[in-house]
Amino acid sequence: MADSRPVDQADLRRGNLALLVRILREHGALSRAQLAMRSGLSKAAVSSLVGDLELRGLVHAAGVSSGGLGRPGRLVALRPGSACGIGLDVHIGHVGAVVTDLRGETLFRRRVACEVPAVGPERALDELAAVAGAALAAVSAAGGHPAGLTVSVPGLVDTDAGMVRFAPRLRWRDVSVAAGLAARTGVRLADLAVDNDANLGAMAEHAAAPVPDLVYVTGDFGIGGGVITGGRLVRGAIGFAGEIGHMPMDPLGPECSCGRRGCWETQVGLGALLQAGADPGDPVCDPTLDLDERMAIIRARAERGDRRTRHALHQIGSALGTGVSIVVNMLNPAVVVLGGYFAALPEWLVEPVRAEVAARVLAPGVRIAGSTLGFAAPATGGALASLRRVLADPTLISRQIMERGT
Amino acid sequence: MADSRPVDQADLRRGNLALLVRILREHGALSRAQLAMRSGLSKAAVSSLVGDLELRGLVHAAGVSSGGLGRPGRLVALRPGSACGIGLDVHIGHVGAVVTDLRGETLFRRRVACEVPAVGPERALDELAAVAGAALAAVSAAGGHPAGLTVSVPGLVDTDAGMVRFAPRLRWRDVSVAAGLAARTGVRLADLAVDNDANLGAMAEHAAAPVPDLVYVTGDFGIGGGVITGGRLVRGAIGFAGEIGHMPMDPLGPECSCGRRGCWETQVGLGALLQAGADPGDPVCDPTLDLDERMAIIRARAERGDRRTRHALHQIGSALGTGVSIVVNMLNPAVVVLGGYFAALPEWLVEPVRAEVAARVLAPGVRIAGSTLGFAAPATGGALASLRRVLADPTLISRQIMERGT
DNA sequence: AGCATTTGGTCAGGGCCTGAACGAAGTGGG
DNA sequence: CCCACTTCGTTCAGGCCCTGACCAAATGCT
Numbered sequence: 054m055a056d057s058r059p060v061d062q063a064d065l066r067r068g069n070l071a072l073l074v075r076i077l078r079e080h081g082a083l084s085r086a087q088l089a090m091r092s093g094l095s096k097a098a099v100s101s102l103v104g105d106l107e108l109r110g111l112v113h114a115a116g117v118s119s120g121g122l123g124r125p126g127r128l129v130a131l132r133p134g135s136a137c138g139i140g141l142d143v144h145i146g147h148v149g150a151v152v153t154d155l156r157g158e159t160l161f162r163r164r165v166a167c168e169v170p171a172v173g174p175e176r177a178l179d180e181l182a183a184v185a186g187a188a189l190a191a192v193s194a195a196g197g198h199p200a201g202l203t204v205s206v207p208g209l210v211d212t213d214a215g216m217v218r219f220a221p222r223l224r225w226r227d228v229s230v231a232a233g234l235a236a237r238t239g240v241r242l243a244d245l246a247v248d249n250d251a252n253l254g255a256m257a258e259h260a261a262a263p264v265p266d267l268v269y270v271t272g273d274f275g276i277g278g279g280v281i282t283g284g285r286l287v288r289g290a291i292g293f294a295g296e297i298g299h300m301p302m303d304p305l306g307p308e309c310s311c312g313r314r315g316c317w318e319t320q321v322g323l324g325a326l327l328q329a330g331a332d333p334g335d336p337v338c339d340p341t342l343d344l345d346e347r348m349a350i351i352r353a354r355a356e357r358g359d360r361r362t363r364h365a366l367h368q369i370g371s372a373l374g375t376g377v378s379i380v381v382n383m384l385n386p387a388v389v390v391l392g393g394y395f396a397a398l399p400e401w402l403v404e405p406v407r408a409e410v411a412a413r414v415l416a417p418g419v420r421i422a423g424s425t426l427g428f429a430a431p432a433t434g435g436a437l438a439s440l441r442r443v444l445a446d447p448t449l450i451s452r453q454i455m456e457r458g459t
Numbered sequence: 460m461a462d463s464r465p466v467d468q469a470d471l472r473r474g475n476l477a478l479l480v481r482i483l484r485e486h487g488a489l490s491r492a493q494l495a496m497r498s499g500l501s502k503a504a505v506s507s508l509v510g511d512l513e514l515r516g517l518v519h520a521a522g523v524s525s526g527g528l529g530r531p532g533r534l535v536a537l538r539p540g541s542a543c544g545i546g547l548d549v550h551i552g553h554v555g556a557v558v559t560d561l562r563g564e565t566l567f568r569r570r571v572a573c574e575v576p577a578v579g580p581e582r583a584l585d586e587l588a589a590v591a592g593a594a595l596a597a598v599s600a601a602g603g604h605p606a607g608l609t610v611s612v613p614g615l616v617d618t619d620a621g622m623v624r625f626a627p628r629l630r631w632r633d634v635s636v637a638a639g640l641a642a643r644t645g646v647r648l649a650d651l652a653v654d655n656d657a658n659l660g661a662m663a664e665h666a667a668a669p670v671p672d673l674v675y676v677t678g679d680f681g682i683g684g685g686v687i688t689g690g691r692l693v694r695g696a697i698g699f700a701g702e703i704g705h706m707p708m709d710p711l712g713p714e715c716s717c718g719r720r721g722c723w724e725t726q727v728g729l730g731a732l733l734q735a736g737a738d739p740g741d742p743v744c745d746p747t748l749d750l751d752e753r754m755a756i757i758r759a760r761a762e763r764g765d766r767r768t769r770h771a772l773h774q775i776g777s778a779l780g781t782g783v784s785i786v787v788n789m790l791n792p793a794v795v796v797l798g799g800y801f802a803a804l805p806e807w808l809v810e811p812v813r814a815e816v817a818a819r820v821l822a823p824g825v826r827i828a829g830s831t832l833g834f835a836a837p838a839t840g841g842a843l844a845s846l847r848r849v850l851a852d853p854t855l856i857s858r859q860i861m862e863r864g865t
Numbered sequence: 866a867g868c869a870t871t872t873g874g875t876c877a878g879g880g881c882c883t884g885a886a887c888g889a890a891g892t893g894g895g
Numbered sequence: 896c897c898c899a900c901t902t903c904g905t906t907c908a909g910g911c912c913c914t915g916a917c918c919a920a921a922t923g924c925t
Binding site: 059060061062065084085086089096097099100118121122123124125126127 | 869870871872873874875876881882
């Protein structure tokens with residue numbers, strides 16, 4: 054068995070193609086001369102590389118640079134919709150899809166209600182495959198090339214096997230999501246990936262706030278965490294990293310679904326908020342109601358100053374801050390992003406968390422922010438994860454297909 | 460400003476030189492043909508690369524492969540003492556040095572008693588420079604080339620500036636270790652690095668137990684943590700990652716040196732053990748006594764079954780396990796290594812930690828182990844950190860110098 | 866119109882890896 | 896003892912990729 058791969062001239066080419074794509078992603082349209090300047094490559098090399106990217110359909114001419122002396126540069130930009138990452142999302146109440154191109158623009162977004170725990174994995178995968186088909190059609194319509202599909206699932210995922218090992222909230226166990234989707238859509242297994250919702254959410258937030266060290270905490274009834282350090286996602290030895298919902302916080306606390314007592318998610322999960330802030334008959338406790346609507350009711354109550362709701366939110370915020378402090382002490386991220394239902398109530402949750410962090414954390418300068426992506430973060434992260442492969446190696450988009458197109 | 464470095468043919472060469480060095484490090488002496496097989500490179504390329512490494516003095520002929528049919532292979536091996544990493548260690552009671560070559564063999568080891576908090580940074584750096592000088596002399600005597608010096612300090616380090624920001628146990632604040640050592644030894648600033656003791660300890664344990672995800676917890680009076688995920692050290696946004704000693708564990712606990720209450724280190728630090736296991740007048744509480752000797756006394760008492768000692772150890776072990784469980788839940792390492800004073804008492808500490816982890820951690824298969832390197836881990840890690848640069852880029856060892864030598 | 870300036874393409878050149886060919890250095894059967 | 900066989904390591908042509916120099920093209924300024 055080989056110990057590691059040797060480095061090859063093709064790797065060199067790949068690396069420089071990827072470099073140009075990264076620069077174009079960050080700076081928009083640039084001339085070849087500007088690309089040469091920014092990349093450090095020679096003009097000759099840039100010419101050749103841009104020609105290559107053009108043949109692959111990843112870039113196209115984008116006018117000329119107007120201003121200034123001398124011959125105007127012919128601008129080159131990433132072609133809209135050229136390579137598209139597809140992110141799919143399985144939630145308790147819906148399945149969804151997001152399509153993003155290399156520039157980071159969203160080309161397609163859909164969300165379909167689906168009682169996933171009730172209908173079972175096979176029916177849910179049928180629904181998911183239908184949404185995926187629509188996403189793929191949107192990519193085709195844009196004249197693009199799908200870079201891959203990544204499915205977000207709220208549970209424990211074996212990313213190598215493309216399987217969901219255990220997702221208690223979906224009532225899934227050992228579900229072959231990748232294989233099931235491949236069979237239904239005809240997409241190659243190699244182009245399908247499955248990952249945890251918090252991991253993908255962290256990737257989405259990381260792309261939005263590009264600091265190398267970020268922690269994403271997402272909540273609905275369970276709590277998930279996604280950790281990015283040094284720009285890389287932390288998965289742990291067997292993919293359990295970030296499973297912070299079951300941090301033991303209070304040995305005398307209420308019993309948790311995992312069988313232990315006082316787990317963090319019993320303190321800050323949506324269940325805890327509803328229990329403290331509403332009576333059992335209250336409409337916000339109605340599980341058949343859409344999550345967004347229930348959050349809107351709670352928002353409204355908090356905004357008009359309802360005492361019980363405010364008190365419940367403050368209690369959640371404090372407990373959230375205690376747990377966040379532990380994470381921050383250990384990992385020293387530059388940013389902690391609060392996603393999921395926390396993102397719907399930032400006015401009442403972010404401040405208590407900041408206060409706890411200020412009181413309990415050694416390191417200065419940690420930013421606490423509500424997610425701007427909200428419940429869309431996991432699917433967006435899935436799209437980005439799919440794109441990341443092309444970003445690292447643009448030659449994955451083959452030349453031939455595009456030559457046919459011209 | 461360039462956005463990122465372009466990839467170059469020299470990078471290609473570097474990468475393949477490094478590949479061969481890695482393979483030789485792992486497998487010992489190999490023929491060129493075997494190297495070609497294992498690396499995936501062609502025989503021609505291997506010949507050229509080996510010739511290059513020979514000129515740099517990094518490898519040398521090492522006999523012939525005896526067995527089998529056909530022409531025997533001329534074995535090539537890493538030259539003992541060729542490139543040497545130097546690790547320096549500043550502790551409360553001593554300064555020390557370790558020299559390791561590319562093969563991982565230790566060529567030199569020294570430890571000199573020094574009351575660092577008492578004598579102040581300048582005098583301590585004098586002592587450290589003397590030890591460093593002896594280490595450099597040992598490298599010269601072995602016909603080697605120093606790959607760099609890395610200093611381990613128990614405190615908060617600004618690795619970019621080579622400065623210790625705050626080391627309460629040494630009573631250091633804003634000490635320019637790299638500059639001070641450069642001035643005293645004549646070593647170039649670029650070859651000097653400073654890092655936290657727990658980070659370096661983690662690197663040493665990581666090299667000994669090569670799993671990609673490892674957490675190292677070290678204790679004396681303070682508690683430090685080093686985290687490696689995906690084979691990379693986690694530093695955090697401003698270098699505070701792994702500062703787990705001040706995790707808030709008990710809001711009603713005793714006051715900590717940091718000003719808060721119930722930090723983890725008040726529960727599991729050496730102070731907690733001594734307070735629970737010995738009276739103030741007890742010799743093990745004598746701060747002038749060598750740490751190793753004090754640990755030996757505690758070991759002896761535990762071995763002969765002293766009830767109070769055993770009880771104190773069990774109490775420490777439980778609290779240690781509680782904190783370790785939090786870390787493990789968050790990061791899912793394959794191994795947790797207990798270093799520092801914990802490593803001196805594994806028979807009584809490892810089991811309670813295992814029990815707590817088994818009760819509190821979701822992920823299966825986490826190994827808990829006492830460090831085999833003990834108090835030597837940080838310096839060893841420093842030596843490895845210095846070597847890592849050469850391992851990533853063998854061309855750092857220039858050819859000319861070695862040509863002069865032959 | 867002429868000149869300075871900048872762009873971008875072409876071409877020789879050198880570094881690096883590959884694959885084929887070949888001499889070198891052993892083993893083992895006849 | 897000799898020769899076939901096997902494996903090793905070097906050499907050489909060939910191809911890929913980047914660089915640097917050169918040059919035609921395109922535009923503003925005088």
